[in-house]
Amino acid sequence: MKKAAFIGTGNMGSALIKAACRALGPDQVVVANRTFEKAEELAREIGCQAVRTNQEAAAAGEYVFLCVKPKLIHGVLEELSGALMDRVVVSVAAGVLLADLESWTGERVPVLRIMPNTPCAIGAGMTALSGGKTAKEKHFTDVEDILAQTGRVERIEEGLMDAFSAVAGCGPAFIYPYIEALADGGVAAGLPRSKALVYAAQMTLGAASMVLESGAHPGKLKDDVCSPGGSTIAGVAELERHGLRAAAIDAVLAAWQKNGQLGK
Known part of the structure; x- marks a missing residue:
């Protein structure tokens, strides 16, 4: 067997x-x-x-x-x-x-x-x-x-x-458009498309690895990158202005609610 x-x-x-x-x-x-x-x-x-x-x-x-x-x-x-x-x-x-x-x-x-x-x-x-x-x-x-x-x-x-699935199971589909959007921003700033995708994907991989390996809160890791009056905090402010956190939370909750209906 x-x-x-x-x-x-x-x-x-x-x-x-x-x-x-x-x-x-x-x-x-x-x-x-x-x-x-x-x-x-x-x-x-x-x-x-x-x-x-x-x-x-x-x-x-x-x-x-x-x-x-x-x-x-x-x-x-x-x-x-x-x-x-x-x-x-x-x-x-x-x-x-x-x-x-x-x-x-x-x-x-x-x-x-x-x-x-x-x-x-x-x-x-x-x-x-x-x-x-x-x-x-x-x-x-x-x-x-x-x-x-x-x-x-x-x-x-x-x-x-169901909650796990909404985060980890559905999550890759939430991350891929974000990587693509970062690459789009890179292209708009002058990077070649192929390079921009690599940079965005590798950055995402590295950032995720930092969370897992350091054990530090993502908020602290974010703060570590943000210099006073610098370019990073300016970008973070734009993400907050456009509701990145709220959109991510709503995406997980929508997926969680749908998961509860799938077995019925």
Whole structure:
């Protein structure tokens, strides 16, 4: 039996599959997708095994990762009814509660939820992990091992999952337009487009790393860059004038509210 089976090879599923292959070795990973050719193409690229049906995937893997849309997950679990004995189910579906998953699988099947983000594809992701009533410590550590090459994995209470997703799951889509806008400003100031994008992206990476590695409050790090009467504080004043903070807060809250509706 292989260690991990993945059902669904969309953007998120593919990112997790590639990370699992790096962590476990491709020989320990099996994948399935509604369109077999897509699973086959991915498997050929990274060296794991593709199978034609979800049942075959569940039969082949100890940990069954469901990387399908929230509205489809109930149907997939019904399809797998009877095939999950001695398996552990790991759901990636936003808004679908552990209690719902347990009611569809039966309480004898350990169930966990993860909420990753797309930077998992390059090992720089942030993933939340929660477990159901019958999930044991071994199940948590095994999933952490499978996801070891995705970036950071943190256990959280399930009640915080939607909020986590609004920040870390949706967050990359909030940051990319900001990077693009910074590059646009650089172009307006005379930089070549290709250079401006590199400068903006590398700056964002460095600033984020400073927050994580220094442990300092972002406000202090901001203050450290702002010289009295200088250009940086002038730029910060413009961001405040245009409501950057309020827009970011509203974006997270809108995503959080939507997350709560997805599993219904």
